[in-house]
Amino acid sequence: MPHHPIAQPQESAPLLSPEQQDALTHCLARFGQEPGGLLELLHSLQNALGFIPRAAVPVIAEALNLSRAEVHGVVSYYPHLREQPHGRTLIQICRAEACKSRGGDALFAHAQETLGCQAHGTSADGSVTLEPVYCLGLCAQSPAVMVDESEVHARMTADRLDALLEEIQQKRLETKADEAQAAIENEAVAATRIYVPRDASALAVGADAVAQALQRECEARGLAVELVRNGSRGLLWLETLVEIETAQGRVAYGPVQAADVPGLLDAGMLQGQTHALCHGLTEQMPYLARQERLTFARVGIIDPLSLQDYEAHGGWQGLSAAAAMAPEAIVQQVLDSGLRGRGGAAFPAGIKWKTVAAAESAGTGPQKYIACNADEGDSGTFADRLLMEGDPFCLIEGMAIAGLAVGATQGYIYVRSEYPHSIAVLNEAIARASAAGWLGANVAGSGKAFYLQVRKGAGSYVCGEETAMLESIEGKRGIVRAKPPLPAIEGLFGKPTVINNVITLATVPIILARGAAFYQGYGMGRSRGTLPFQLAGNIARGGLVEKAFGLTLRELVQDFGGGTASGRPVKAIQVGGPLGSYVAPENWDDPLDYEAYAAKGNVVGHGGLVVHDDSADMAQLARYAMEFCAIESCGKCTPCRIGSTRGVELIDRITRQGGAEHAANVALLESLCDTMQHGSLCAMGGMTPYPVRSALQHYPADFGIGPVQTVNPA
Secondary structure, eight states, rough: OOOOOOOOOOOSOOOHHHHHHHHHHHHHHHHHSSTTHHHHHOOOOOOOOOOOOOOOHHHHHHHTTOOHHHHHHHHHHHHTOOOOOOOOOEEEESSHHHTTTHHHHHHHHHHHHHHHTTTTTEESSSSSSEEESSSSSSSOOOOOEEEEEEEOOOSSSHHHHHHHHHHHHTOOOOOOOOHHHHHHHHHOOEEEEEEEOOHHHHHHHHHHHHHHHHHHHHHHTTTTTEEOOOOSSSGGGGOOOEEETTTEHHHEESOGGGGGGGHHHHGGGGOOOOOTTEEEEEGGSSSHHHHOOOOTTTTTTEEEEEEEHHHHHHHHHHHHHHSSSHHHHHHHHHHHHBOOSSSOOOBBBBHHHHHHHGGGGTTOOOOOOEEEEEEOOSSSSHHHHHHHHHHHHHHHHHHHHHHHHHHHEEEEEOTTTTTTTHHHHHHHHHHHHHHHTBSSSGGGGSSOEEEEEEEESSSSSSGGSSSHHHHHHHSSSSOOOOOSSSSTTGGGGGGOEEEHHHHHHHHHHHHHHHHHHHTSSSSEEEEESSEEEEEEEEEEEEEEEEEEOOHHHIIIIIIOOOOOSSOOOOOEESOOOOOOOBGGHHHHHHHHOHHHHHHHHOOOOOOOOEEEETTOOOOHHHHHHHHHHHHOOOOSEEEEEEEHHHHHHHHHHHOOOOOOOOOOHHHHHHHHHHHHHHHHHHSEEEEEEEEHHHHHHOGGGGHHHHHOOOOOOO
């Protein structure tokens, strides 16, 4: 595209500098003609300049035929878009429930005191900007921190944060070469294959340093090895988990730090010899051996970006089968499997697909879309991230099958901006799958087209709601749409759209490869198949557990999770994210099943669990639920926008006052929750009362009402 000088705005506003003009010209050329490309354009401009100059707004508006208000509205709506540059380094500390349970609030307060700045503030010397963030997907390794929106750190303490800040202030942080990618491209066969994870949960605890130490030490000793960067197995308390391929199988060592490498090699690690960090054969570890891994069958086993590895472990079988089937037969397989959406609503996936497949006959036109909701913002959930970073081709395959089933030719994966590693892996995987013919004009030789793009969010939690996500993909503010019309009839860009989340779509390939009856063989009642449960918060063995529906919270928290990390009794378990309820202790032995949980006012949701020990203040956690809603509400409906603010005020009064006023405020809080639950436009306001009401009901003493109930799951 030829270079055209950008017309400067005709107001008294500051003009664009030559550097800013060049950056904006490049961004307009790349995204100016892209459908719904405004948000992508703004991300690109901010990446180039560090912020979005106000003088760029009228130029963008004119180029995209939008009003200045529309462009400014998008810039000001999303928390991760900035109109002013941040300090030389950006530090984001997670404030969500899982991190709260392990001292996240105290860590944030320590950072404020150390830097001498408030939240969203910059240190006096301009070196560091401090921001809260409401989930980094490292919930099983909390508290979590992100540096410059790319470098992740987990299990953070005040001392470790001080060391990190000192390193930053002394300008010792350097961009590290991605040696992991070089390892991925290395096809040489070596005597011993070593697996070191490359996903965010491993990187956050030093996996790159471990990989570099292994490479360096083996070279110095003349040992021939092949280093493979796999995904995480999900045993997150053992990261960095290093595996050695032996004749008997892969042997696991963890948690390994770079300093452990020489001693491990001295002890015969490459031969699978015993060591204090050795756990024996990986597949025989009880945490893994008791699982039923269907959707996550390859995660942690393969090189995530190797097409050869993926195919060797059953990849593309489902898509190949679908390519030879009639569309209605594909839909029927999904219907017969009993697969339900693995998000909050648990709506049958096959019914949604059938609706979109038939939508063309209603006169809506030939264009249809597949939209993958990868906006995994709930505290305690990280399954989407583990799969996208550990087995991205599985998600790609599932989306391509969906495209063939309903006649869609374009797909979008909407990934939250807090997941930079997921975005990078997905973009590379899409490029490789397209080059190999699994995506593009002739998907798997079917004669049908399906193209796929990643769209990056910008820090808005409510964009996890399906219609707000569609607005964001279209380059608008992520504000919830009224329904009807349903997205299946009038969705993305006004066209019929299948919207499923990551785990739903990534489960489709095994259904097409093994058959609906195979998948139906797992689970109970109307809850068929498996769900990846995520154990987070104050828990000894945090990680991912894929099991068939029907096990209990007590099994998950005690048998898999090992109780609390603190060793104190479990007090509360929140299931289903920040909008999920605290399950009553007397219900911890109930089978996990969608209908059984809904009957008691609980939700299974995405399968995320956040555990709190007996030091937790449930009134403050209820207050946080209201505060989180007030921060994240899109503002469209009054019950959510205003109700959450009044909820914070009410809980503050309840915890301060006694007597008749106390009882009246508790009753008023119940009434407010009822209004929010039944009057809000979407689940943001409608489900915020769930954690509040359940905390009030099951832990009344924390609100000054009655004796607290603390239960030890042992």
